[in-house]
Structure formats: C-alpha cells, structure tokens
Amino acid sequence: MSSETVFASRVFRWSAIYGVIALVPAYFMPVPDPWHLPYLGFVGLALVFQGVFWVIASDPQRFTPLMPLCIWEKLCFGIPALAFFARGQANAVSAAFGAIDLFLGVLFFLAWRRMRAAT
Template identity: 70%
Template sequence: MSREELFASRVYRWAAIYGIPVLALSYFQPVPDPWHLPYLSFVGTALVFQGVFLVIARDPRRFKPLMPVTLFEKLCFGVPAIAFSLRGQAEAITAVFGAIDLMLMVLFFIAWRKMVRSAA
C-alpha cells in the first residue's frame, strides 16, 4: 500500500471508529414524539455512511470515486450544526460535533487529493 493509500485508509477508518459509537448513541436517547422520525432517519443514513468509510478504508484506490461523496456527507451536518448553534437554536455541543465533521471533511479532501495526485 502506498503512503497515499495508507493515509486515506487511516483517515476513513478513524472517521468510522469515531462515527459509529457517536451516532449509535442517538438511538438510546428518548424520542418524545413521532416528529423526531426524520432525525432518526438521518442518524440511520449517517450510520450507513460509516460502513462506506470502512469500505473505502479497505481499498482507497479502488473506491477513490466515492471519496468526493463523503465530503458532502460531512458538510450536510457540519455547516447546519454550527449555524444553528451560533443562532442559539441548538446547544453548543452541537457546534463541537459539527466542527469535528468539518475537520473530517478536510481530511477526506486531503486524502482524496493525495489519491488523485498519486494516480497521475
């Protein structure tokens, strides 16, 4: 495995190792009413993406075309989490998790660019 592949593999593996327990804990919080179903659907979709991260981690060269999609997965939570927190519509801890997602998005971008450059 090249250095670029090793970097990408580690980034995606650690993202999944972080994401699986953090997201899974959401299922153990009390859901006060059925209007929270979209939230649980989001959590489920995000958990599925943790599986995608693990697949990419196993063979980054083969799954390089999926890497740009993972950038958007991180962006979809990171930006709204910070925006809602700044407006006082979400707890400050939400912004922390949003910032972590944006940091992971940057690492995903770096991993993807390294893979693209190594293929050239």
C-alpha cells in the same frame, strides 16, 4: 502501500470508528414525539455512511471516486450545526460535533486529493 493510500485508509477507518461510537447512542435516547422520527432516519443513514467509510478504508485507490460524496456527507451536518450555533439555535455539543465533522471533511478532501495525485 503508498503513503497516500495509508493516509486515506487511516482517515476513513478512524472516521468510521468515531462515527459508530458517536451515532449509536442516539438510538437509545427518547424520541419526544412522532414528528421527530425522521431524526432516527438521519442517524440510520449516517450509520450507513460509516460502513461506506470502512469500505473506502479497505481499498482507497479503488474507491477514490466515492470520496467526494463522503466530503458532502460531512458538510451536510457540519455547516448547519455551526450555523445554528452561531444564531443561538443549537447548543455547544451540537456545534462541537459539527466542528468534528467539518474537520473530518477536510481530512477526506486531503485524502481524495492525495489519492488523485498518486494516480
């Protein structure tokens, strides 16, 4: 395996592991009212993406075209979390998870660029 493939595989695999560990506990938190049920849909969709990350990790060269979608997935939470924190509308924990997502998005971008350059 090339160094590009190893890098991409590790980035996506570790991201999937982290994501499952970070997201599954959300299913055990109380939902305050039925209007917050879409939150559980968000968590479920985010968990589905952890599966996508795992699949990409299994063969980064084959699944390189999916990587930009994964970058967007990371931006969809990271940017709003930090923006809301900057406006005082989110707590530091949300901002920290948002920052982690942005960091992973950067790693996904680097993996994507390296995979594209290798082909």
